[in-house]
Amino acid sequence: MLSSLSVRARVGVSVAAMVLPLLALSATAVTALEGTLDRFADTADEAVEEALPLARLQTLVIQVERRGLSAILEPSPTAGADYQAARRQLQEAFGDLEGSELTEEGELVTTASARAEDAVRLLDAVLDRSAPTDGPSSAAVPQLSAIERSTEAALRALEEAEQLASADIVEEYQIAQQVQRRAVLWIVAVVLVGLVLAAAGGLHLTRVVLTPLRTLREAARRLGEGMLSHRVALPRRDEFGELGSAFNAMAGDLERSQAELTHHALHDAVTGLPNRVLLADRIRQALARSSRRGTQVALLLIDLDGFKAVNDTLGHTAGDEVLRSVADRLRLCLRPEDTAARLGGDEFAVLAEGETSAQVLGIGERILSCLRPAFVHDDRELFLTASIGIAFAVPGQDGAGEDLLRHADLAMYRAKAGGKDDLCVFDPTMHDVVEDRLRMSNELRGALDRGELALHYQPIYSIKGEPLVAVEALMRWNHPTRGAVPPSEFIPLAEANGVITTLGTWALDEACGQLRQWHDTVGTGAAGELQVSVNLSARQLADDGLADLVARTLARHDIAPHRLILEITESMMIHDVEATIRRLRELRDLGVQLAVDDFGTGYSSLGYLRQFPIDRIKIDKSFVDQLGTSQGRALAEGIINLAHSLALEPIAEGIEHEYQLAALDDLGCQLGQGYHFARPESPETITRRLAGQVQPAFTEAPA
Incomplete structure (x- = not known):
């Protein structure tokens, strides 16, 4: 029955079971103690009522005797009056005792009263016969002796009565002490019973309250230690039972949440594949x-x-949709025991166990094949390929897992550099390449301060053979031990380690300074209107202070803004389009001309070309190389016509043969550059060229 009560009710019952008996026993003890106190009070009252009057009577008897003898031996009105006053007091005192509750003492008091009256009567008689001045006669002497005997008899009776009264008081006191001892025993009994009840109540409260609290505390401790599967066993229907149920529900929710968090921490949110950690x-x-x-x-x-x-x-x-489709295709072309994971961005990984090298290569080929079909987004076909790097682990070596990832990464970049849509197996020599690139990257950081960098300039001519129009500044690195390092090797390193911004600022200043020097030394002619073209990096274009930098550089070298051409690539145009357009317009407002380099190899569209404030597009060498074919000629013609329709000036890059020059002239392209005209040259060679000492080569490039 108690199990169905609430904790509050059960605690109330426990407290009542302890308190009510204690209250009853305490009331009994208090009553007994009050009786003891009453008995002591009664005893004290009896002592006052019995002992004091008897003692007072003795005093009055002696006083009457003395005053009577005084009145007899020394007669005077005052002595007589005192005797009469004492006599009346004695009579009144005996009269007061007549109504008192004296038992055994009463007879003695009556005897004492009679003897005292005898003494008084004798005294009165002697006083009546005595002359006022002569004192007592000889006949009164016997009577004085009788008075003394009567007085002594009265005193003895009163003393005996007083002794009896004292004996009664002692007996009453002893009875009161017995009552007191019984009260003390009751109090001790109450204390003992209270202790027993307190112990019993404590045990009951422990079972009702403390035990479930300990159970809940232990459960909370385990929960805090991460044991989310632990549950509380409290099969009760009170508040603790409800608390236990709530605790179990909370632990279940935490366990599910932990499982979800663990899954999210180990899986990619977009594709659902395992992530890098898993x-x-x-x-x-x-x-x-x-x-x-x-x-x-x-x-x-x-x-x-x-x-x-x-x-x-x-x-x-759209990108996330493509990533999910890639993940689905990977799942379909792999075995159940293989692990497909997304590492981030557009990188995926596949872990295969127990396969031979040939079988692993087969897995790679299957992945390439299943990714080649078009991905569809909003009824639009998107074609992607993949570059795959393959590495095999060497069990038992420290860091084998990290080596496996690093080796596969190196192989993947080799596959991408080899033309993409291919796979490559890791070779230990790739380590040497990576370490060499790292050394080169570190050496590049100090190359400018060591004077190892220089600008060479490739002429841009009119295709019809007119004078030199512009030069493109191209950076060269003359390494003390490596020799001439191609830009295709060190420019990507500069972009990766961040030094490209410093190099770009230096190149801009160096080119403008050289243009001023040519203007001052060569004077009029081609040098007077010569333009210089400088390539911008993506980091430079992302800098809000680019326009201010260009303006300060032009002012420092006193260069007309239209003589500076800044080149950007198509890929730079599609990053943060609004900010890019804003920065290009700031440059255009300075009067600087803008050109898109390697046009046709990126992802720009007609819409982008119309939005961006550009002046020229440079036709990539890959299109110029195909001018000998009908398809290549048609592509080049389309680009040139597009440029003319947008009022842009096309410039052909990589012209190496006479037939290319003739084809470009037929298609309406007026400017070009390439080995057919000249290779990139030192500033001194360009100076002689401007002075007319060096003419365009117009030779065929070596086959």
Whole structure:
């Protein structure tokens, strides 16, 4: 029955079970103690009522005797009056005792009263016969002796009565002490019973309250230690039972939330594939199994070719949709025991165990094949390929898991550099290449201060053979031990380590300074209107202070703004389009001319060309190389016509043969550059060219 009560009711019952008996026993003890106190009060009252009157009577008897003898021996009105006053007091005192509750003492008091009256009567008689002045006669002497005897008899009776009264008081006191001892025993009994009840109540409260509290505390401790599967066993129907149920529900919610958080922490949010953290754990487990079984572990690192263009042109929503489709295709072309993971961005990985090298290469080929078909987004077909790097683990070596990822990454970049849509197996010599690139990157940081960098200039001529129109500034690195390092090698390193901004600022200042020097030394003619073209990096274009930098550089060298051409690539145009347009307009407002380099190789569209404030487009060498074919000629013609329709001036790059020059002239392209005219030259050579000492080569490039 108690189990169905609430904790409050059960605690109330426990407290009542302790308190009510204590109250009853305490009331009994208090009553007994009050009786003891009353008995002591009664005893004290009796002592006052019995002992004091008897003592007073003795005093009055002696006083009457003395005053009577005084009145007899020394007669005077005053002595007589005193005697009479004492006599009346004695009579009144005996009269007061007649109504008192004297028992055994009463007879003695009556005897004492009679003897006292005898003494008084004798005294009265002697006083009546005595002359006022002569004193007592000889006949009164016997009577004085009788008075003394009567007085002594009265005093003895009163003393005996007083002794009896004292004996009664002592007896009453002893009875009161017995009552007191019984009251003390009651109080001790109450204390003992209270202790027993308190102990019993404490045990009951412990079972009712403290035990479930300890259970809940232990459950909370385990929950805090991460044991989310622990549950509280409290099969009760009170508040603790409800609290236990609520605790179990909370633990269940936390366990589910923890499971969800763990899943999110180990899986990619877009594709649902394992992420880099889970892949690393799977690699560790696979390596441990391979050590025991002697099997091979392979990692295929997949990078999507062309995905960045999808993200930049169609947005992240389309990009996420493509990533999910890639994940679905990977699941379909892999075995259940293989692990497919997304590492981030457009990088995926596949972990394969127990396969031979040939089988792993087969997996890579299947992945390439399943990614080649078009991806569809909003009824639009998107074609992507993949570059795959493959690495095999060496079990038992420290850091084998990290090495596997690093080796696969190196192989993937080799596959991408080899033309994309291909796979490459890691070779130990790739390490040497990476270490060499790292050394070169560090050396590049100090190359400018060491004077190892210089600008060469490639002439831009009119295709019809007119004088030199412009020069393009091209950076060269003369390394003390490596020799001439091609720009295709060190420019990507500069962009990766961030030094490209410093190099770009230096190149802009150096080119403008050289243009001023040519103007001052050569004078009029071609040098007077010569333009210089400088390439901008993506980091420079992203800098809000670019226009101010260009304005200060032009002012420092006293260069007319229209003589400076700044070149950007198509890929730079599609990043943060609004900000890019704003910065280009700031440059255009200065009077600087803007050109798009390597046009046709990127992802710009007619819409982009119309939005951007550009003046020229430079036709990429790959289109010029195909001018000998009908398809190549048609592509070049389309680009040139597009430029003319947008009022842009086309410039052909990489002209190396006479037939290319003739074809470009027929298609309406008026400006060009390439080995057919001249290679990039030192400033001194350009100076002689401007002075007419060096003419365009107009020779065929070597086959």
